[in-house]
Amino acid sequence: MTEFLMPSLGADMEAATVVEWRVKPGDAVKRGDIVAAVETDKGIIDIEVFEEGILQQILVPVGEKVSVGAVLAIFNGADQKSSKPPADPVEKEQPKPVPEPTQADQNAVPTPTAEKSTQRISPAAKKRAKALSVDLANVKGTGAQGAITTADVEQAAGNAKPDAMRQAIASAMSRSKQEIPHYYLATTVDMTDTLDWLAEKNASLPVQARRVYAVLLIKAVALALVEVPELNGYWVDGQFESSDQVNVGMAISLRQGGLIAPALHDVQGKTLDTLMAEFRDLVNRARAGRVSRAEFTEASVTVSSLGEQGVEMMYSIIHPPQVAIVSFGSVIERPWCVDGAVVPRKLMNVSLAADHRASDGHRGALFLNHVSQYLQQPELL
Amino acid sequence: MNRDQIKSVVLSELYSIAPELEDEDIATNTAFRDQFDFDSMDFLNFVIGLHETLKIDIPESDYPKLLSLSGCIAYLESKDLPG
Amino acid sequence: MSNQRESGTGETTYREAIRAAIREAMLEDPRVFLMGEDVGRYGGCYAVSKGLYEEFGPERVRDTPLSESVFVGAGIGAALGGMRPIVEVMSINFSLLCMDQIVNNAATIQHMSGGQFNIPLVIRMATGAGLQLAAQHSHSLEVLYAHIPGIRVVAPATLEDARGMLATALEDPDPVLIFEHAGLYNRPGQIAADAGAVDIDRAVVRRKGEDVTLITYGGSLYKTLDAAAALAEQGIHAEVIDLRSLRPLDEATLLDSVRRTQRAVVVDEGWRSGSLAAEVMARISEQAFYDLDAPLARVCSEEVPIPYAKHMEQAALPQTETIINTVKKCFGDRND
Structure with a gap:
């Protein structure tokens, strides 16, 4: 048994309409015979068979449009010619004489010969x-x-x-862009004083205890989410469920390629030192492939940054079922107006992508405002 | 500690962070970050590794001197480490 | 003797360790006595009780008629009467003559009396082949007793267990059968001078390994350890478990190991059909099936009466080489 498929008659062809069948069930065909004509965007084209056999059944009647690869008809192979009388000339609804097991049947009842x-x-x-x-x-x-x-x-x-991993990312991101109505907001934060504050703190600390500024970003996001809880949680079964904890998923790129976003749990209640230790541990474990299931699945929001690659601004895709993702650009020294004067300052862009089903732009703006405030008052973190 | 010894310590710390580098040439004067995937967490682990192996203090203000292989060697030479 | 144990270790044998255990028990508890064929004047068929008759006299080291049913029955009666008898049956083959006493009386009376009467009896017997004693003195029938509820069955393989299991068995209020592999009696070794009572219900890991679990007991332990050492040189790290207690089986230790190694081979000098190996494998299948990475395997004796001729006797028994080959089959291509 051979399935005769709608051929691809050009790289841009997606579908075509059957306009004529030149054979009927019971007819013998040989390689190269024209058996049907189909109409594509480019006109009517004759299509030929590539095997010898007898037409058993036409599956797509004249006038019907089907996509490339669809089964147009069933042929019995040359070796089966004599064993089966041609089917009655034919109503489509008639029970199909298909004695051979289908693929699905073979899976259901494995035969001893199946590999x-x-x-x-x-x-x-x-x-x-x-x-x-x-x-x-x-x-x-x-x-x-x-x-x-x-x-x-x-x-x-x-x-x-x-x-x-590629497959997993593909499916999550496709789902996100198909289902989630994103809205995007961005602002610029002056990080000058905060980075000076951090450098001063770190100067008195041994290497292992020093904090990276990313930890400040994570904590600021967590505290801002406490004040705007509709960005922290999950969109499940058509409604928003807020999360009691702020579990911040950290988008971590892997050395061998790919990306995972395991979570730091309960960030809002932890000190910077604790967060630093957990963050470093999480990154190292993520890169060694040793992240726990809870860390993988329980993020209530995600934080992402490509700032180290020099990216100034990024607008991210929400990781479903979460409802927000916060992204940071790189810190760049730029001219900036302070008290009426143009001065060099260390600036960083921060953006929010949020699910419009769960929150509105006004609340998103409030959130960004809180993030900015916290980042400029590091002693609150 | 001579130049070769320092270089081998630096390389072994790099390899412990990014094992795949063992098969690659590392350019002397180019920043690590521009040669391979080396982010701030990798850098922090690298500095902690140097600190623990060589028992030296590396203030954060010196981090910019450690961004490339040649920078690391020059910086560590200046520390006059015991063999 | 009991109050003046010395520290350090001393050279001994499996036989001497058992003798020391009997002697200590008799010194410490006047209710303990030894009874069996030729245990007195002759010093025991395997010379285990040599010297005890002279030390303790005919009241406490009693020679019996050649009638296993009688003297095991007498032991049961003595235990019922408040004594702590140690009954020696010369060979496990002969124990079939007193199986009725063991199975129908010793194992059942506590149950049938509604818990009123315990039988604090210890029966020792030699088991196993390898000494060219022919079919009527060489079989490994422990599994027959391991089948019976109401008795405890142990098999000491090490000097420490030979020295220490008896005291714990005597403390047990119910019948305990101790199987001593005849091939071990001459086994020499060092033992701590203060070695004493050991538990009689746990299996013990005698060698750590992560690739495969070898489960054995009694006389096969040393062949199995030799096989594990040889396998380690070929890159297969076998864990060796000494069952020690054949009834009840210490499932927790077995399963913990098999779940880690995901492979198991049982080495049992009994015959394959209806063997203790079969029981161990069944328990693993029942409880760790989804953790197995290879079919379970076993090394047992050939299904023949154990032959007399040395080369044939050796061919009939599990050997280090057959253990090694069976283990390697569990790894398929890895060793091709």
């Missing part, structure tokens, strides 16, 4: 594969009696990791 059913998989490997989302069809077994072992699965998971 999949002979592949042995140890119980532990099966469990591990599920945990790591590894497709066992592509894993080679090296264990006892040729079975796939946990070591095989873990190796396959290691190989597949970037792809799986």
